Amino acid sequence: MEPKSPTALDDFLFDLRGYIIIENAVDAGMLDDLNGAFDRFPSLSAGEWWGNAQRRDYTSETGFELHNCVEAGEPFERMIDHPGWIEYLRRYCGEHESYVQGLFLDECIASIRTSGGHHPVHSGGFRGALRGAYHYSNGVFRCGQCNILLALTDIGPGDGPTMVVPGSHKSNFPHPLAGNYAMGDRMDDLPGAVPAYLKKGDALLFVDGIMHGGSSRTNPGDRRILIYRYGPLWASTRFGYEYSQPLLDRLTPARRLILQPVPPARPPKG
Ligand SMILES: O=C(O)CCC(=O)C(=O)O
Structure with a gap:
C-alpha cells in the first residue's frame, strides 16, 4: 500500500474538530490477519498476562482489553508503522521539524466489546493533560498523544461506536452535563457528541484531548x-x-525506532 498522507482538508478538519476518519486505512488481507489473531486469543481473566501482553480492562464495563498487544503476534507488529496512517501521526504528534522529531508508541490495545459494554466519556480541552493536548503554532502541529482506533468489524448504530465531541479539544469550559471519569458516564446522549461510524478497515484518528468515549x-x-x-x-x-x-530485535529498523526511539545510554560493559 502506498503511504497515505494528510491532505489540506485533513489538516483543516483535524484542526477544527480534533478528529478525522481515514477510510480503508488497511486492506482486506490485513483485516483477515488481525481478526485471525483475535480468534486465537486465549480466554484471559482481568489482570492476567499472556506473554508480555496483559488483559487490563479500562473499567469493568469496557470489556476485554489486551494491553501491549504489539507483543501478541506478527499482525500487530505491522500496525506500528502502517502506511494507512503513520504519516499522519508523524505530522500531528511527531514533533515535526524539531530537534526531537520522531514518534513513540505509547500504548496499544486490542479491544473486544459485547452487548452492554461502553467506555465512559473523558478528556476535553478544559484543564486537559499536556500529554494529550492539541497544539498548532508557527506552521507546525505539536500535539501530544494522538490515537488510531482501527475498526476490525463494521461499527454502525447499536454497535457501540466511539463518540467524540467535535472541537472539544480546544474547549475552555467543562461540559456541564459530563461528570467525571470515575462516575462512569455513558457517552450515548451527551449533548454535542457524535458517533464515529466506521466500516471495517477504517481508522478514526483523534487527538486524545478531545472529549471521547465508547x-x-x-x-x-x-x-x-x-x-x-x-x-x-x-x-x-x-x-x-x-x-x-526479542520483539525489538526482530522488528524492522523503522518499527523498532517507534518502540524505542531513544535507546538506553549505558557505559560499556567490562
Ligand atoms: O472504546 C472506545 O470506543 C473508546 C476508547 C477510548 O475512549 C479510549 O481508549 O480512550
Whole structure:
C-alpha cells in the first residue's frame, strides 16, 4: 500500500474538530490477519498476562482489553508503522521539524466489546493533560498523544461506536452535563457528541484531548477494534509496559525506532 498522507482538508478538519476518519486505512488481507489473531486469543481473566501482553480492562464495563498487544503476534507488529496512517501521526504528534522529531508508541490495545459494554466519556480541552493536548503554532502541529482506533468489524448504530465531541479539544469550559471519569458516564446522549461510524478497515484518528468515549453496545455480537496511541519520541508508556528485547530485535529498523526511539545510554560493559 502506498503511504497515505494528510491532505489540506485533513489538516483543516483535524484542526477544527480534533478528529478525522481515514477510510480503508488497511486492506482486506490485513483485516483477515488481525481478526485471525483475535480468534486465537486465549480466554484471559482481568489482570492476567499472556506473554508480555496483559488483559487490563479500562473499567469493568469496557470489556476485554489486551494491553501491549504489539507483543501478541506478527499482525500487530505491522500496525506500528502502517502506511494507512503513520504519516499522519508523524505530522500531528511527531514533533515535526524539531530537534526531537520522531514518534513513540505509547500504548496499544486490542479491544473486544459485547452487548452492554461502553467506555465512559473523558478528556476535553478544559484543564486537559499536556500529554494529550492539541497544539498548532508557527506552521507546525505539536500535539501530544494522538490515537488510531482501527475498526476490525463494521461499527454502525447499536454497535457501540466511539463518540467524540467535535472541537472539544480546544474547549475552555467543562461540559456541564459530563461528570467525571470515575462516575462512569455513558457517552450515548451527551449533548454535542457524535458517533464515529466506521466500516471495517477504517481508522478514526483523534487527538486524545478531545472529549471521547465508547457508546453503549446494544447489538449482539462483538465490536473489535485496535487502539494505537502515538506521541512524541520522548514520551513513556502510561502503565509502565516495556517492549521485550526479542520483539525489538526482530522488528524492522523503522518499527523498532517507534518502540524505542531513544535507546538506553549505558557505559560499556567490562
Ligand atoms: O472504546 C472506545 O470506543 C473508546 C476508547 C477510548 O475512549 C479510549 O481508549 O480512550
